[in-house]
Amino acid sequence: MSTLFKVSLCLSNIPKEAIKLASDGKAYINADLWINESLDKYGNLGSLNIIQTKEQRERKDKKTYIGNVKTFNPIVPTEWDEHLAK
Numbered sequence: 001m002s003t004l005f006k007v008s009l010c011l012s013n014i015p016k017e018a019i020k021l022a023s024d025g026k027a028y029i030n031a032d033l034w035i036n037e038s039l040d041k042y043g044n045l046g047s048l049n050i051i052q053t054k055e056q057r058e059r060k061d062k063k064t065y066i067g068n069v070k071t072f073n074p075i076v077p078t079e080w081d082e083h084l085a086k
Contacts, residue, residue: 007048009067018050018064031066044068 019027035046046069052061 004072005045006070006072007067008070009048011066013064013066014050015064029066033069035069042068043070045071 014029018029020029021027030051031048032051033046033048036044039045047065048067048069050064050066052063
């Protein structure tokens with residue numbers, strides 16, 4: 001079964017040096033997606049951060065977080081909803 005995730009990105013947190021231009025002129029960023037085993041206090045299941053270079057990891061630089069991830073739980077129809085649809 002597929003799972004839909006809702007992602008909230010903070011574009012203001014993306015450093016300009018993290019934006020890469022492709023040969024087609026489109027702008028991209030590379031990010032890590034972390035999925036946790038449980039929800040945090042805000043209901044987030046995970047987070048996104050800009051991928052660090054080897055040098056940044058070796059210096060133990062602080063990660064640049066750019067967003068949060070939540071699972072999307074559609075409303076399941078009730079018997080009453082099904083009755084109204086008839």
